[in-house]
Every structure is written in C-alpha cells, then in structure tokens.
Amino acid sequence: MSDISVANVMGMRSAILERNAALRNVAPSLPRATAGVGSVAGVGSVSFASTLDSAVEKVNATLEAEDVATEAYERGETNDIATVALMQARTSVSFEATLQVRNKLLSAYKDIMSMPV
Structure with a gap:
C-alpha cells in the first residue's frame, strides 16, 4: 500500500509548523536589508x-x-x-x-x- 496516511500528514504538518516558528524567531533578529528570502532560506538544511x-x-x-x-x-x-x-x-x-x-x-x-x- 501507500505510505501516505493520516499520521504522515500530521507529522508533515507539525514539521512545517515548527519550521515556520523557527523562521519567525530568526527573521526579526536579522538586519532589515538582509531579511530577504535568500538569507532566511539558509536557516534550514x-x-x-x-x-x-x-x-x-x-x-x-x-x-x-x-x-x-x-x-x-x-x-x-x-x-x-x-x-x-x-x-x-x-x-x-x-x-x-x-x-x-x-x-x-x-x-x-x-x-x-x-x-x-
């Protein structure tokens, strides 16, 4: 069968929410000129x-x-x-x-x- 299940979807959702929270915490601490997409995207691997x-x-x-x-x-x-x-x-x-x-x-x-x- 497929590996797509409710548990997988909920796990992906929680990972996305954690990543969003981490980005929110990092973005305000960056200087205004470097707070663009390129600098924030480098936060995660x-x-x-x-x-x-x-x-x-x-x-x-x-x-x-x-x-x-x-x-x-x-x-x-x-x-x-x-x-x-x-x-x-x-x-x-x-x-x-x-x-x-x-x-x-x-x-x-x-x-x-x-x-x-």
Whole structure:
C-alpha cells in the first residue's frame, strides 16, 4: 500500500509548523536589508526544491503502486476491489493536490514576473 496516511500528514504538518516558528524567531533578529528570502532560506538544511522533489517522488510512488494493484486485479491475481478502489481514490487526490500546487506556483511566478521594477 501507500505510505501516505493520516499520521504522515500530521507529522508533515507539525514539521512545517515548527519550521515556520523557527523562521519567525530568526527573521526579526536579522538586519532589515538582509531579511530577504535568500538569507532566511539558509536557516534550514532542507530547501524548497528538495521538499518539492520528495513530494513529487511520493506522488509518483503512489501512482506506480496503484498501477500495480489495478493490473493485479485485472489479471485476477487478487479479488480485493476495496483496496484497489481506495488506492485509486488516494492516487487521484494526491495527483490533484500536486496539480493545484503547480498551478499556484505558476500563478505566483507570473505575478512576480509582471511586477514593475
């Protein structure tokens, strides 16, 4: 099955909240000129790109596991339709969430690029 569960999501949520709290504590102590994104991003050892890459890899693993389960059901190797349906629903939700993140990133990029200098 997939490694996406409520416990994993809650763990990721708490990690994000801890990282936000750490950034809030660091940002006020920085001088005004260096309090930009580049200086604050160096606080953690995990970059945005690596976080996004790992999330996409998890979604891809979920898609592959769902494909394997669906093909096994179609070949008659398993008769557990509930598990296959659950995996398909989980895959659909994770893929749609990935698309929404992509759309938000593209929208933010377009907004930044259209700002006057």
